[in-house]
Amino acid sequence: MRRGFICKKEILDKLKKIYDKIVEKEYNGNYLSAIQNFDTFAEATLRDNLLKFYKNQRSRDQAWKTCKGSLYEYAVFKVIEQIIIEDNELNSMFMVTMSDKDLYNYKDQVAIKNWTEIFPDADILIVEKNKNLVRVIISCKTSLRERLTETAFWKREIEKTKNEKILLIFMTTDKDDELKIDTNRYILLHVIDYTFITDRSKYTKLLESYKKKYGNREDFQKLISKVRFIADIKDFLHTL
Template identity: 30%
Template sequence: MTIKDLIKIYETKKKKYGLQAYRHISNVLKEAKAQHKKDFTGNDHEQSWRAFKGKNLEKLIEYIITDEVRALGLQVVNGNILERTNGSNLSKELSLVKRNLIVDYGEFGSHLPDVDLIIYDLKTSKIVAVLSSKVTLRERIAQTGYWKIKLASDEATKHIKVYFVTPDEDGTLTIKTPTKKGRAIVEVDTDGSYVLSETDIEESDKVKMFDKFIDDLKKLLK
């Protein structure tokens, strides 16, 4: 089981559901898990699957959005590429992107925020938005809120939008009130969350279904 296999499963959903395919990401992951288990030869399949799912959900989201992002004159890069690649081995374009995302910790150095995907202007390398993605909010949402606060505290990075993309499998974002802690963090400490779920959610200015993402991205460019 690889990301290519995951994309194949997604493409079958896309043929069936069209523009609503994003709602079926959890089913894509369920089917992938069954195949992953068939291929697995070790002792702890659940641990192996969790690692695979965490790493490849972000790659699947990258695959889903890349064409439409590029059509806007923007580009997407995986955060791991910037984190793990020495600056001297990056292209000038990506080296500038990396510099434009750095968080300054004074005497403790400069560090990249933990984000999964970075969307930037192809001509200027100016960062428009960063995305974090996890199957549920509890795994990452407080950290995402922290990075929003850090980026907003510096003149050079305060314009960067910080979003969370999730299938929200535990239903944290489904209703506005009573508000669960994860949704409260999204509403107050991030620029918003986009949900890949079959379940309709009570939307707000900051919590929306995933099909609103590209339109919101377009608004940032005006």
């Protein structure tokens, strides 16, 4: 559910259209390939589109942080949507949604009820069609700061309050290498179900860092399997 400052709809719609054109022209319509370079062309090509909407540099920079985050959610959604549509088995089993209206339709499955309905950090849902059950909640962030602890909190609350098993998946570019921080490493390996990194170089460097510091631990191989590169997302969906 969306909270706080929201990217203006007209700006986000424009960014989505430009993104789709880039994917079609430069990546032959392959959203999985495109998202692996998201940070690069988002900063180089898409950011300047805010010039006509914000004349003030400070306002423009602040707006870009939110708009980029919303666009990243869209980019992740398009990857999963395309994979499901193009795979007959997955398409018969699952649907994916990210609209606020659709997310609200599943409030009974994802909301924490305590005096009021409190919604977790749910950007995208993967739903099992036959049972109309939410199987996966996806939280997307390009950069983390302290917000990964929020995702961890919701994972724990979902575990305590929901009868059905719902996986919580974290998607990120790991733009600022924040996953190397021990607090975040603990959350990835011991709290969140799976993490997918969409930048290959960041993924490779992160695993090298973890292996150097913790590779001799007995449970390392088991835990590190929870951190994956985005190219593995199709195989993961087939395990649901």
